[in-house]
Amino acid sequence: MKKLIIIGASGHGKVVADIAMLNGYTDIVFLDDNAGTKECAGFSVLGKSTEAPEGEVFVAIGNTEDRKHLMEYYCNRSMPVLIHPNAVVAKDVKIGAGTVVMAGAVINPGAKIGTGCIINTCSSVDHDCIISDYVHIAVGSHLCGTVLVGQETLIGAGATVSNNVNVCENCTIGAGAVVTCDLSAPGTYVGVPAKRLSKPKLTGGID
Numbered sequence: 368m369k370k371l372i373i374i375g376a377s378g379h380g381k382v383v384a385d386i387a388m389l390n391g392y393t394d395i396v397f398l399d400d401n402a403g404t405k406e407c408a409g410f411s412v413l414g415k416s417t418e419a420p421e422g423e424v425f426v427a428i429g430n431t432e433d434r435k436h437l438m439e440y441y442c443n444r445s446m447p448v449l450i451h452p453n454a455v456v457a458k459d460v461k462i463g464a465g466t467v468v469m470a471g472a473v474i475n476p477g478a479k480i481g482t483g484c485i486i487n488t489c490s491s492v493d494h495d496c497i498i499s500d501y502v503h504i505a506v507g508s509h510l511c512g513t514v515l516v517g518q519e520t521l522i523g524a525g526a527t528v529s530n531n532v533n534v535c536e537n538c539t540i541g542a543g544a545v546v547t548c549d550l551s552a553p554g555t556y557v558g559v560p561a562k563r564l565s566k567p568k569l570t571g572g573i574d
């Protein structure tokens with residue numbers, strides 16, 4: 368029996384559990400800091416996020432800072448890469464530990480994906496893109512070829528990043544934005560073409 372401890376009993380955790388089952392994990396338990404949450408996707412919530420029993424762990428938390436913090440906390444544990452069987456991932460693509468690739472996502476040749484990333488449903492990462500650690504490529508967003516995304520950045524739902532563009536670390540790209548030139552200052556960017564909002568960034572974007 369393949370066992371997995373999933374941290375984060377939320378909607379995102381539910382999707383991760385589904386992908387874990389499709390990857391052959393049959394013995395799944397959750398951890399969550401909300402004491403009122405007793406089950407997720409039909410699986411038991413055993414305790415707090417820092418109380419994992421022995422075994423492989425997967426941090427399924429949308430909030431980037433929390434995901435990073437818990438992945439660092441469990442840095443000595445084995446963490447799988449979870450890829451939905453209906454994602455298309457080119458043979459030479461390298462993907463770091465603790466990353467999930469969801470249904471309908473496409474990752475084309477030459478791309479590199481860091482640790483703790485979320486490549487969400489029906490998003491695409493084209494050839495030779497470099498996605499740094501703890502990046503979230505949200506539902507239905509598209510990165511054209513040779514895009515670089517810095518650590519802890521969120522590319523919002525339905526956003527597009529043009530080819531050869533660099534998006535620096537700690538950015539939030541708003542839903543539906545089109546990024547047409549390099550973004551070298553952390554911040555929140557919205558619109559077509561994407562322009563900076565003066566407000567500080569939100570982290571994560573999903574629960």
Ligand SMILES: CC(C)(COP(=O)(O)OP(=O)(O)OC[C@H]1O[C@@H](n2cnc3c(N)ncnc32)[C@H](O)[C@@H]1OP(=O)(O)O)[C@@H](O)C(=O)NCCC(=O)NCCS
Pocket residue numbers: 487505506522523524525539540541542543544555556557558564566569571572573
């Ligand atoms: C960009 C975003 C982070 C801004 O959130 P926020 O900081 O709470 O900002 P507000 O909602 O207060 O909006 C501030 C301004 O930006 C505008 N704005 C917000 N999001 C926008 C977007 N996606 N596109 C265009 N304009 C947007 C608002 O209309 C508002 O304009 P105004 O000041 O002229 O009224 C958020 O709207 C967003 O798009 N998040 C991404 C969600 C997502 O994709 N999650 C992943 C799911 S898988």
